Amino acid sequence: MTLVDRVMLNELDALFSFPPQDIWNNQYVLQDHPIVLVSKKKWNIYSTIFIVNKPDNYDSVWLKKVDTSPYQNISNLYSTRWYDLSTLLWRFIANFTNTMIEGKDALVFYYSEGSFLINDNKGAEFSQFMSHEAFHLYHQKRWHYDQNGNEFIAQYPHNHEHYQLLAREMTLLDQALDNLSDKNVLKSTLRDWVAIREKRYQLWPQLVAETNSETMEGTATYVELKPFLLHYDEMFVPAANDTVLSFNDYFNWIISSNNHHLLERRMSYEKGLALCLILDQLSETWKQTLGENAPTLYALIKTRVVTSEQAYQVSGTNK
Numbered sequence: 663m664t665l666v667d668r669v670m671l672n673e674l675d676a677l678f679s680f681p682p683q684d685i686w687n688n689q690y691v692l693q694d695h696p697i698v699l700v701s702k703k704k705w706n707i708y709s710t711i712f713i714v715n716k717p718d719n720y721d722s723v724w725l726k727k728v729d730t731s732p733y734q735n736i737s738n739l740y741s742t743r744w745y746d747l748s749t750l751l752w753r754f755i756a757n758f759t760n761t762m763i764e765g766k767d768a769l770v771f772y773y774s775e776g777s778f779l780i781n782d783n784k785g786a787e788f789s790q791f792m793s794h795e796a797f798h799l800y801h802q803k804r805w806h807y808d809q810n811g812n813e814f815i816a817q818y819p820h821n822h823e824h825y826q827l828l829a830r831e832m833t834l835l836d837q838a839l840d841n842l843s844d845k846n847v848l849k850s851t852l853r854d855w856v857a858i859r860e861k862r863y864q865l866w867p868q869l870v871a872e873t874n875s876e877t878m879e880g881t882a883t884y885v886e887l888k889p890f891l892l893h894y895d896e897m898f899v900p901a902a903n904d905t906v907l908s909f910n911d912y913f914n915w916i917i918s919s920n921n922h923h924l925l926e927r928r929m930s931y932e933k934g935l936a937l938c939l940i941l942d943q944l945s946e947t948w949k950q951t952l953g954e955n956a957p958t959l960y961a962l963i964k965t966r967v968v969t970s971e972q973a974y975q976v977s978g979t980n981k
Contacts, residue, residue, distance in 0.1 A: 663728075663741075666775050667701055667710060670788060671733065674699075674714070677789045677889065678735035685793075685888045687949050690801040693735065696768040697796070698761065713740045717764040758795050767803065769796050794886040802878060804954045813875035818926045819866045825917065828925070831858045832909040835936055839909075842943050852940070852967040859960070873958040875927050880934010880959060881952065887935065909936070934959060941966075 682691045697714040712728070713720075715738045728739040758771045771792050807813060834855040841847040863870050907915065912932070916924050937959040941948040944966045951962060 663710070664701070666773070667712070670699065670701070670773050671712070671736065671739075673789050675733040675735050677793065680889050686797075686801070686885055689950070690797070690885075692793070692796055692800070695796070695800050696763050696766055697792075698763075698768055698770040700770060700772045702772055702774045711742045713742070713763075714738065716740045717766050719764045757791075760799050767799055769799050771795065789889070790886045793889075794882045797882045797885040798878070802882070805878065805952070805956075806954050807874040807877045807958065813871055813878060813927070813930075815871045815926055816868050819869070820922050820925075824862065824866065827858055827862050829910070829913060831855060831862070832913040834858065835933070836908045836910050838940055839936055842939065845943065848940070848943060849967045852963060856964050856968055872927075872930055872933075873960040875930035876934035876937060876960065877952065877958045878934075879931045880936075880938055883931045883935040884938040891939075909933075937963060 678693045682688050682693075685692070693715075695715060696717055699712040699714065701710045701712075713725075714736065716725075722742055724742040725740050726742070728741050730736050730739050733739075758769060761768050761770050769792070773788050773792075834851055838848055838851045838855060841851060909932070912929075916922065916929070941959065941962060944963065948962055951957065952959075957965075
């Protein structure tokens with residue numbers, strides 16, 4: 663076992679230490695799912711393949727049980743070598759893929775020395791990236807939000823009128839995040855935020871698709887960063903130099919740097935994360951309401967802050 667392997671397993675052990683309810687809820691327990699972790703060296707040669715939570719019926723002549731005594735939260739761990747032909751399809755991936763092991767979904771995830779660079783002591787790329795993709799596979803598999811391309815926006819309105827509304831929306835989102843502990847101010851701010859959104863959806867109905875990408879990517883980002891958000895109060899919004907920005911600053915950076923394409927879908931990761939953090943303050947059961955044929959994050963917030971009279975004044979029910 664190499665140093666990189668040990669670092670990876672230590673990080674996985676730390677991730678497994680968080681109780682499910684601290685990350686999502688008891689309906690999603692990452693520690694129960696099979697995970698294939700593939701280490702990669704130079705020249706595209708894979709050195710070791712680890713299988714965490716190996717199904718009982720899965721076997722290979724090359725499988726070796728790994729001593730888990732150094733770890734507190736990993737108990738079912740096996741390794742095999744790159745020349746194990748039963749793992750052939752796992753060895754030609756860029757970053758990750760999905761597979762089935764004895765009828766069970768399994769995430770196949772690649773890691774290397776570069777996977778463990780620390781950004782400002784706010785977490786390692788491996789556990790964040792792996793957690794994000796694991797949530798997509800294991801928990802969101804039957805969610806409907808991204809079916810048939812429902813999360814992609816056709817003919818995104820890149821124009822001054824829309825950008826003006828977006829700028830106001832970003833300012834209100836920042837104000838909401840700054841007032842999470844004051845529910846009265848939070849709800850008042852969110853009502854103004856909903857009104858701006860509804861105006862955008864009236865003018866450009868195709869934008870409703872962003873509520874689907876916010877739900878899919880926002881919740882996965884929430885699960886990805888929750889272990890670190892438990893220890894940091896800052897909102898995670900990336901910029902070119904990995905600094906933490908407000909949404910208003912992030913939006914201005916996108917416009918000034920001519921990265922307008924980030925508005926079409928990429929920003930849904932951060933916006934969706936923000937909506938999850940807001941819902942944590944508005945509802946104790948919001949996670950249970952998501953799923954197949956269920957409302958989006960935006961719809962959940964809208965129903966919690968907009969009265970029936972106010973709803974009549976906006977455009978009606980959107981996802």
